[in-house]
Amino acid sequence: MRSKNKTAVESAQGVYVWVHSSNDGVDGECSNNGLSSYKTLLQIGCDIELVKGHRNTCIARPITDTPEGHTGWTFGGSYIATSDSRFSEAVEEITGNDFYGAIPLHDRTDTWEMHERLSR
Numbered sequence: 001m002r003s004k005n006k007t008a009v010e011s012a013q014g015v016y017v018w019v020h021s022s023n024d025g026v027d028g029e030c031s032n033n034g035l036s037s038y039k040t041l042l043q044i045g046c047d048i049e050l051v052k053g054h055r056n057t058c059i060a061r062p063i064t065d066t067p068e069g070h071t072g073w074t075f076g077g078s079y080i081a082t083s084d085s086r087f088s089e090a091v092e093e094i095t096g097n098d099f100y101g102a103i104p105l106h107d108r109t110d111t112w113e114m115h116e117r118l119s120r
Contacts, residue, residue, distance in 0.1 A: 013045035031076030034107030076108030
């Protein structure tokens with residue numbers, strides 16, 4: 001339950017979320033060595049932040065800056081979720097919509113050279 005003096009996003013800081021990914025060996029690891037390639041549990045406010053995405057969605061992305069010479073954070077095929085209501089309340093605050101479920105984890109980044117090659 002969130003404190004009356006904090007926003008829902010502030011109350012979600014410290015909440016642990018599970019990483020759900022398709023890294024099953026069939027399609028390979030798609031995050032290009034992002035957080036989801038080596039972690040199954042992430043902490044909001046420590047590892048990731050929740051931010052507004054396109055079309056009034058919510059996404060998670062690493063708190064750290066992208067490496068020098070790399071593109072911004074993009075979707076690498078993984079999602080995050082938890083049963084903690086503070087997570088859902090934070091997503092609802094960001095989007096303005098009711099929410100229950102998982103959100104995309106944007107933990108992939110590429111060099112600009114690779115980005116150009118993959119964009120053709």
